[in-house]
Each structure stands twice: as C-alpha cells, then as structure tokens.
Amino acid sequence: MANQIHDVLIIGAGVTGTLIARELSKYQLDVVIVDKSNDAGNQTSSANSAIIHSGYDPEPGTLKAKFNVLGNAMYPQLVEDLDVPFINCGSLTIAIEDEQLETLKQLAERSKINGVEVKLLNKEAVLKMEPNINPLVKGALYAPTAGIIDPFNLVVHAMENAIDNGVTFLRSHEVININKNKDLYIVKTNKGELMAKVVINAAGVKADKIASMVESIDWAITPRKGEYYLLDHYAPGLVNSTIFPLPSKKGKGVLVSLTTAGNYIVGPSSELSDPDDVSTDTLTLNNIKQAATLMVPSIPFKETIRVFSGLRATCTRHDFIIEYAKSDNHFINVAGIESPGLASSPAIAEYVVNELVKPLMQLKKNEKFNPCVKKYHRMFYLSEEEKLEVIKKDADYGMMICNCEHISLGEIKDALSRSCPPVSIKGVKRRTRAGFGKCQGGFCQPKVLMLLAEHYGVSPTKIPLNDDGSYIIDHEIKEAK
Numbered sequence: 001m002a003n004q005i006h007d008v009l010i011i012g013a014g015v016t017g018t019l020i021a022r023e024l025s026k027y028q029l030d031v032v033i034v035d036k037s038n039d040a041g042n043q044t045s046s047a048n049s050a051i052i053h054s055g056y057d058p059e060p061g062t063l064k065a066k067f068n069v070l071g072n073a074m075y076p077q078l079v080e081d082l083d084v085p086f087i088n089c090g091s092l093t094i095a096i097e098d099e100q101l102e103t104l105k106q107l108a109e110r111s112k113i114n115g116v117e118v119k120l121l122n123k124e125a126v127l128k129m130e131p132n133i134n135p136l137v138k139g140a141l142y143a144p145t146a147g148i149i150d151p152f153n154l155v156v157h158a159m160e161n162a163i164d165n166g167v168t169f170l171r172s173h174e175v176i177n178i179n180k181n182k183d184l185y186i187v188k189t190n191k192g193e194l195m196a197k198v199v200i201n202a203a204g205v206k207a208d209k210i211a212s213m214v215e216s217i218d219w220a221i222t223p224r225k226g227e228y229y230l231l232d233h234y235a236p237g238l239v240n241s242t243i244f245p246l247p248s249k250k251g252k253g254v255l256v257s258l259t260t261a262g263n264y265i266v267g268p269s270s271e272l273s274d275p276d277d278v279s280t281d282t283l284t285l286n287n288i289k290q291a292a293t294l295m296v297p298s299i300p301f302k303e304t305i306r307v308f309s310g311l312r313a314t315c316t317r318h319d320f321i322i323e324y325a326k327s328d329n330h331f332i333n334v335a336g337i338e339s340p341g342l343a344s345s346p347a348i349a350e351y352v353v354n355e356l357v358k359p360l361m362q363l364k365k366n367e368k369f370n371p372c373v374k375k376y377h378r379m380f381y382l383s384e385e386e387k388l389e390v391i392k393k394d395a396d397y398g399m400m401i402c403n404c405e406h407i408s409l410g411e412i413k414d415a416l417s418r419s420c421p422p423v424s425i426k427g428v429k430r431r432t433r434a435g436f437g438k439c440q441g442g443f444c445q446p447k448v449l450m451l452l453a454e455h456y457g458v459s460p461t462k463i464p465l466n467d468d469g470s471y472i473i474d475h476e477i478k479e480a481k
C-alpha cells in the first residue's frame with residue numbers, strides 16, 4: 001500500500017464520504033477512503049434525527065435547498081438498492097399560536113420556490129392526522145415527501161456496497177498532515193503515508209482542520225451540539241409522522257418523531273460546542289422536554305431508554321461548501337454538511353463525482369458495478385411465517401441474542417461475514433440493533449463481546465465497546481475463558 005498511487009482518497013467515512021465512495025465505484029478508479037475511527041458512520045452520521053427532510057425549509061438558492069430536494073427524490077431507489085429501513089411518513093410543521101399561521105404561509109411559499117410539494121392544513125385536519133398533538137394547534141404545513149431512515153444501516157451499507165465494487169476502506173487512519181509533491185498529494189496518517197491524485201475532504205466537524213492542512217481558509221466549523229431522548233417502542237401510536245415546531249435561526253427546532261424501528265425520538269437542542277464533546281446535561285434535556293410537550297403533551301418520557309447527542313458541522317458560511325480548494329482543484333472540500341446533510345448526501349455525492357471529479361480525470365465506467373447489497377434478514381420486522389421460513393434455511397436465525405429487539409445469532413454472523421464487518425460491540429449494535437432495546441445491551445452485550453472475540457480469534461479483553469481502545473474487560477480471570 002505504501003507506494004501505491006490512488007486516483008482518489010476520501011477523508012471521512014460518514015454518510016457524505018461513503019456515498020461519494022460508492023458513486024466513484026461506478027468508474028474504473030483506484031479509490032481509498034480513510035477514517036480516524038474504527039468504523040464507518042461513527043460520528044455525526046450516527047447521531048442525528050434521521051429525517052429525510054422534504055426540503056421546504058432551506059433558504060431558496062442555497063446549496064442546502066438544492067441538494068436536499070434532489071437527495072430526497074433519490075432516497076426511494078437508494079434504500080431499495082442498499083436495503084436500508086426507510087418510511088415515507090411525511091412531516092407536519094405546526095403552529096400553536098394564531099400569529100404563527102402567517103409564518104406557515106411563508107414556509108408554504110418557500111416550499112413552492114424550492115419545488116417541494118406541501119399542503120396547509122387547518123386544526124381539524126391536523127388533529128385527524130395526529131390525535132395526540134396539542135389540541136390548541138392552529139394549523140400545520142404538511143410535507144408528504146419527508147421520511148425517516150435507519151442512519152446506521154445507511155452509512156454501513158453504502159460502505160459495504162462501495163467495497164464490494166472495489167473501494168478500499170482504511171479504518172483507524174487519522175489524517176495528521178497533507179503535502180503536495182508535483183502532481184501527487186502525500187497524506188500523512190497515524191499509520192503511514194498515502195499518495196493520491198485527488199483528495200476529497202469529507203471530515204465532518206473536522207473538515208476545517210483538514211482544509212487548513214492544504215491552504216489558509218476563510219471559513220470555519222463552529223460545531224453545534226444537539227441532544228436527544230430516545231423512547232422505547234412500547235408506546236405505539238404517539239405520532240405517525242415527524243412533528244416540527246416552526247424553524248428558527250438556530251435550526252428546525254425540537255421535533256417529535258417515530259424511528260424506523262418504532263421507537264420515538266425527541267430533540268435536538270442546539271448549543272455551540274467543542275468538536276469532541278458529545279455529553280448530555282439535565283438542563284438542556286429538561287428544555288427539550290418542555291419544548292416537545294408543547295407540541296405533543298402526552299409524550300411518555302418514562303419510556304426513555306437512552307439520551308445522546310450529535311454534533312452539527314455548522315459552518316461560518318451558513319451553507320454547504322462543495323468546491324475545489326482555492327489553490328488547487330485536485331483538493332475538494334465537502335464541508336459544513338450540517339442538516340439537511342443526511343437527506344442531501346446522495347445528491348451531493350453525484351454532484352461531487354459528475355461536476356468536480358469528472359473534469360479532472362477520464363472516468364471509464366466500471367461495467368461490473370452492482371448498485372445492490374445482498375439482502376439482509378431482519379427478524380424484528382418479519383411475520384411469524386416469514387421468520388419460520390428463514391429459520392428453516394439457517395437455524396442460527398432462530399437463536400436470539402438480543403431479546404429486547406429480537407436480534408438473532410444469524411443476523412450477527414451475517415454482519416460479520418460482510419465486506420464492512422463490525423469490529424466493536426457498538427459496531428454490531430449499529431448494524432443489527434442488538435443492544436438497542438430497553439436493557440441497552442445489559443443482557444446481550446456479553447454475548448456479542450464473546451461472538452466478536454471468537455470471530456476475530458482474540459481475547460475478549462481486545463474487543464472494544466466502540467472506538468479503538470474502549471475495552472470493557474480489563475483482564476481475564478483464571479476460571480473464565
């Protein structure tokens with residue numbers, strides 16, 4: 001690998017980087033993607049609201065508006081190809097006070113300019129759709145093209161598909177410096193140097209740090225933290241679509257939404273933050289509770305199974321940055337990808353490849369490109385008959401590892417056999433949902449740990465909870481093997 005010259009090197013395996021890698025794998029190119037983490041999608045792409053926004057909200061004319069609308073339209077095919085749970089549940093942006101009805105009308109106008117289908121609903125129509133909304137509601141803007149997705153599967157399956165089509169994924173490779181020697185970039189990582197003709201910077205909240213390794217920049221990332229409650233899926237029927245308040249300067253506000261697995265998500269907050277701080281705090285969580293219950297008064301917060309936070313790559317330019325570096329068109333910045341980054345990412349990937357990479361090099365089609373991953377069996381979503389059918393073919397699918405989420409040994413073994421396998425307990429969780437339930441891994445975590453140790457042929461003390469070094473067993477004792 002040391003002397004190999006890659007055509008394209010992507011820094012960052014979040015949703016942006018992995019979908020760009022997949023898009024590049026449609027061509028005969030040597031593509032490598034590196035991440036400082038030991039897995040794909042370990043940062044912001046795994047800690048967000050998971051909404052495929054319709055595109056009614058971004059300011060017309062911005063890159064956010066353009067790519068959100070294009071990306072939203074690409075999702076139905078993408079989730080089919082990558083086998084990712086997705087529900088086109090629509091969204092409701094609600095007005096609780098009379099004065100807010102005017103803002104709803106303005107948002108409807110903005111939607112028209114952005115090319116997004118919406119409908120203004122009166123109080124009765126809103127309450128008919130969502131009976132648990134605050135009865136004081138005055139009206140809402142309904143966006144039928146909004147949806148919810150499993151963001152963990154999205155990134156991992158995009159990575160898997162890119163690898164299946166020839167891309168190399170280097171985990172635990174932190175980029176620490178970048179130099180240029182004639183026509184080649186020398187990218188220094190903690191694991192050695194890599195050489196590439198083109199470099200794409202998709203490093204999320206660290207994208208300004210990476211861009212500054214190449215030239216001085218006139219923008220910066222000022223991360224904003226968003227905290228959440230995640231509720232169990234034993235509270236059915238609370239809301240059917242994603243419920244938003246009116247947007248403000250700070251963002252789309254605290255939402256209440258179903259997740260693809262039937263949980264509820266409530267949040268996020270929005271405060272300036274350190275780029276590595278993903279803590280949560282009681283004051284912020286209480287504020288979220290207050291804002292959310294104003295929209296949906298009966299949220300059963302006692303069903304909370306987890307609180308967490310994610311970091312927005314908010315940029316001082318207040319829009320996505322998707323362009324060549326000022327000093328060299330062979331270095332491409334894909335930065336400031338805050339919300340609606342998840343919704344926009346398939347369209348961003350297409351744009352980066354067609355409009356920014358294509359002019360730099362001859363792109364010959366990869367005739368062997370296969371857009372699909374091998375289908376996954378998810379016991380949680382299957383009917384009893386379907387489950388029996390799967391178990392008949394492979395008894396491992398009948399052996400439950402995670403009883404809360406009904407995740408079988410077969411599903412974990414399948415994840416381990418793929419081209420982008422998990423290497424940590426959370427890696428298994430993100431792929432299969434083992435540990436996502438009420439006990440939060442209390443019962444299945446030791447079993448998952450042992451399965452990983454057995455699969456990789458290492459001691460359980462060498463299996464991390466999440467990123468490198470986050471071991472949960474300190475040492476073996478004499479009796480335990």
Ligand SMILES: Cc1cc2nc3c(=O)[nH]c(=O)nc-3n(C[C@H](O)[C@H](O)[C@H](O)COP(=O)(O)OP(=O)(O)OC[C@H]3O[C@@H](n4cnc5c(N)ncnc54)[C@H](O)[C@@H]3O)c2cc1C
Pocket residue numbers: 011012013014015016017034035036037040041042043044045046047048049050051052053173174175176202203204205206207210224225226227268310311312313337338339340341342343344
């Ligand atoms: C609270 C919150 C709510 C959101 N809700 C939504 C939503 O509902 N819908 C929506 O469309 N969008 C939403 N977003 C935005 C969306 O999550 C992001 O736009 C998207 O995940 C960004 O992906 P990314 O790949 O650019 O960044 P990331 O996922 O952060 O990936 C960047 C990667 O770069 C790696 N990296 C960084 N530095 C280095 C280095 N030096 N060397 C190697 N690798 C490095 C990191 O490890 C990371 O894996 C939300 C974001 C937040 C925080």
